Amino acid sequence: MEKIVPKRMFFTKGVGYHRNKLQSFELALRDAGIEKCNLVTISSIMPPDCKILSKSEGLKCLVPGQITFVVLARESTNEPSRLITAAVGLAQPKDKNQYGYISEHHGFGQNARQSGDFAEDLAATMLASTLGIELDPDQAWDERKQHYVAGKDRLFVSRSIAKAAHGHKDGLWTTVLACAVMLLV
Numbered sequence: 399m400e401k402i403v404p405k406r407m408f409f410t411k412g413v414g415y416h417r418n419k420l421q422s423f424e425l426a427l428r429d430a431g432i433e434k435c436n437l438v439t440i441s442s443i444m445p446p447d448c449k450i451l452s453k454s455e456g457l458k459c460l461v462p463g464q465i466t467f468v469v470l471a472r473e474s475t476n477e478p479s480r481l482i483t484a485a486v487g488l489a490q491p492k493d494k495n496q497y498g499y500i501s502e503h504h505g506f507g508q509n510a511r512q513s514g515d516f517a518e519d520l521a522a523t524m525l526a527s528t529l530g531i532e533l534d535p536d537q538a539w540d541e542r543k544q545h546y547v548a549g550k551d552r553l554f555v556s557r558s559i560a561k562a563a564h565g566h567k568d569g570l571w572t573t574v575l576a577c578a579v580m581l582l583v
Contacts, residue, residue: 404467404580406449408456409486411561411576419474422571426472430575431457435466440580442469442524444490444498451581459581467580471502471517474573475565483508484576485560487517489525492553499525500578514558522554 410432414425427433431453451459460466471484483505490498501521503513561574 402582403445404448404582405445406451406456406459406581406583407444408451408453408579408581409488409557409559409577410453410456410579411484411559411574413561413563413572413574415566415570415572417570419476419571419573422474422573423472423575426573426575430577432460432466432468432577432579434462435460435464437470438465438467439470440467442500442502442521444488444500444578446495446497448498456579456581459583460579467582469500469502469578469580470575471504471577472573472575473504473506474571475506476569476571477565478567478569480565481507481509481562482565482572482574483510483513483560483562484574485510485513485517485558486576486578487514487519487521487556487558488578489518489521489554489556491525492555498554499528502576504574508562510560510562513562514560517560518556518558522556525554 410430412426412429416422473482503517
């Protein structure tokens with residue numbers, strides 16, 4: 399049996415507004431560019447040697463009806479002005495032969511930067527724990543070098559994508575999403 403391991407991935411995000419919750423999700427998928435795919439949500443491991451593509455490069459690889467694996471964060475509201483957010487964070491060892499962690503975060507009351515930072519910290523903490531390292535993200539983050547330092551010479555790089563929006567003023571459903579899209583070829 400052949401193993402299914404993604405070779406490439408990309409990040410995307412979107413927002414949608416509609417009187418029906420499901421259609422607001424569909425519009426968020428359209429905004430993200432992945433509405434034509436059959437999405438399968440997966441947990442949060444970035445395979446070793448997985449290349450990260452730009453969104454535009456990644457979208458070119460998709461075909462209508464394709465089964466597409468995603469790490470997906472999503473949040474919805476129909477409350478006017480309520481701040482919602484969805485973010486996906488990645489913590490990846492500098493050594494590309496090791497696997498990384500992708501985290502999803504969604505909630506209320508955070509802007510995109512706060513949500514993205516939280517998702518990155520969560521991914522870094524999960525990666526460190528699998529390696530038997532205790533990581534305090536506030537202590538391990540090297541702002542100048544833009545990476546995490548954990549244990550002796552273990553370096554992580556991180557990134558995130560996040561979308562935040564306020565609930566539509568007229569009470570339409572508002573849905574935000576962020577995801578890591580996995581490509582098998």
